[in-house]
Amino acid sequence: MEQRRSPRSGPPGPDTPPESPGPDLGRRRFLGYLVAAPTLAAAAHLGGSLAAPREAGAVIPSLPEVQEVFDLNDLLTLATKPTANLIAVVLNPDGTASFDMPRAESGQGVTTMAAMLIAEELELPLDKINVTLADARPELMFNQFTAGSNTTISMYNPIRVAAAIAREQLLKAAAIQLGDTVTALTPHLGFIEAADGRRISYGDLAELAAAQKTEQVEVRIKERSEFKIIGTPQNRIDALDAVTGRKKFAMDLDVPDALPTMICRPPTIKGTPASVANLDAVRRLPGVTDVVPIATGVAVRAKTFGQCIDAVNALDVAWNPGTVDGESDDTVLARLKKAEIPLTVPALKPLTGVVEGEFTFYWRNNAALEPNTAVADVRADRAEIWAPLQSPILCQEQVAAQLGLPLNAVTVHVVQAGGAFGRRMFNDVVLEATEASKKMGKPVKLMWHRTDECRQGRMHPMCTSRIRATYSGGNVLTFEQRHTSVATDYTQGFGEIITALGAKIPPLGQGNELGFSVPVFHLTVNVPYNFGAVTQLLNEVYTYDTFPTSSVRNLVNPDVRTAQELIVDQLAAKMGKDPYTFRRQFVDDDRVRAVLDKAAEVGEWGREMEPGTAQAITVHKEYKGATATLVEIDCRPETVNRKIRNAVTGPRVTKAVMAVDTGLPINPRGLEAQMQGGIMDGIAQALTSSLHLRDGTLLEGSWDDYFYTRHWNAPLETKIIVMPPTTGEPGGAGEFGVPSAMAAVACAYARATGTIPTSFPINHGTLSFKPKATVPPLPPSPTNGLEFAY
């Protein structure tokens, strides 16, 4: 599958965004619903109708599992009702509005974004809008899946339409109350105001404006020029809860009798328990209430998590081997190299220069700070789940299938997550909690230990990227990239069970690779430069379930683009050009050129740097937007060798400047936060954070050996420039900051040291810690905490 693109180059454009097409009344009018309810409720369709043909339909087989899981016909009937995929804004008698959002909030700021969209159309202050996370709603089918930085893109219109319908209905109700015409009234900060100063509050209208029957209505939503909230920097709506410790995560929930529960896990990846020698003895340990073997290990329930940890470590378990007991970094690398699709352009051609590179990217953990947690209360005829979930519908379907219950007997509550980064697309922890609760006959609050996360959690698949570029006479003629990766698990499908099963279709894994991995690769990668004939190909090794994999705040682009940008710097050098001016000349998109210019300007590209330090500048294009990152790195020995207890120091990124164009930034402050986070991930992935695989075991076991960016690695100066709106449509943000940041750090390291790094992170080759034991599985809880008090 080759990807060839025609160049779309043009001269650098001015800063002003392109004008939107002239007044087109049809364009801003949308259909939505008034929903029969006790108070005003207005709704809009989320995504396309299920009745439309779906591509995935081609791979839906008559798998017996589907019918066993639930009655598919019932679900399809439910899902194809015209009102099935509605999302609703509800007005409350106290004057607030509520919105139950069918997406995960994991820190990326989507609840604040939703509140802003509602505030904009409803003319209600932001602090009067409550955004909660919706329970699993199977009728939404593909539309309750949080992934690919897609939330803002997909919710932008539906939320505004629903809020606008509510506003119109309030105006109509107020017109009757005030004896005025709708056109003479103005909605303003929670009141409908008449010209003569009389006004009536939204709260007083909430019931009066309620619809008696559900009906379709048409509404006009605002033009960009009318925006008062969208595009203005706003603080997070949950900020106060976060800084006071009131924000509730799954492990903070007080579900009656859901006692702390942990799992004793095997020493190698995906091992399984064979037998337990001392079940009864462990059951008698202080605080312990239950100990039961489950599919993935042995579950322990106790009064406190501390007592769970002690009991887990006291268990004497014989383990069956896992899926990769014979595999290590070296064996996987050998397999990847063997599977690389050959480059086609000859390395030696008359009159042309060649630049080549081959790069290895080691495993990375999702490593959300809040470990996997789920509360499960399984009864004979029903089950209730609370967990942070990116795929709640799939979760509900999987729990129903596991328990043999009808879908509607399973309730799945989505809790805000302490980070997700792709990890919470998979429902492993919920299925364990479900099994434990069922076997114990009691509710459980199951939490993974940090060490479980490192050693049995999901990880970014190890991969290689090989590039060959040729140039002649001031032009780059060809640019070939061959990306080879351990298979990525796509069995979360699009967040529901039909496509999830599609990924498992035999021959084993082919549905996963051909149905998901390859299409996703081609839908996300590009070479954002006019480099002549460009080809990018992906090949995967192993099957989707050999290793526990997932995306880790983006899937292929941080690595794909880092490899590319390292080659771009070499092309520039060979062709005698400055890295910035070279990129400026060859980028294939005006928006990319604009962010490049901005980052170069604000970051003071080309300023004099000390020996051992350097700047680098890179770009990225994805999620309907563009970024450029300029970093300065310090690789001088006194910096690299600075000592911090139990820490990796190494080169320090001292400055990071990123310019970002997301088309239409909804909340520039939230966007800035996302980009800053992307920079920290880019630094970690380029310099410090990876997992080492040895004989089926991951050596890292906590934050003192999995080296995510820390305060002492973070730049002293970080600046994000949010570009003015360019397209009028919002783009993605969550994963968007990582690729250009990671690439910039890698390029800066190369320029500062004169050595082009070929494997990432750069410190992977040196194991700087003593691996924790695998049996017992958890590190002992220290007792010397007071010695470190400050």
Next chain:
Amino acid sequence: MPTHTFKVNGKQVTVDIEDDVRLLWVLRDVLGINGPKYGCGINVCKACTCHINGKAFNPCSVRVADVEPDDEITTIEGLPGTVGADLHPMQEAWLERDVAQCGYCQPGQIMAAVAKVRQARAAGREIGDADIDEIRNICRCGTYARIREAIKDGAKKM
């Protein structure tokens, strides 16, 4: 069952629990004080950072039996009380800079920041970048840049 008495957020508490249960679990699972978060259990992520007699420490690594009856434990919930206000200046600074993203690490970051400012002052200086570099609290969302700014802002009002 052994009984343990100490002060949490200005209130005297008594709990019946085994001596070697770490204080974090006593706070969270027994007393229902959920501001201190679990992130590692081995005193490396610092998400559970609280104060003992005004100094930052990590209750995941302290046995409840090692807490003395006259020790005062302060969690994020009790931090505003130490200044007799609805919010501590450091919390205000956090809001001002809109620091939090997922928010999971932030109670610990704030508790660490307050202690770090006090530590620098005890050494006769205002908090600077070198002090902030010593803070070990992990933020996986990567809010470090805003934390750095907020600590400097908050220190000015402390």
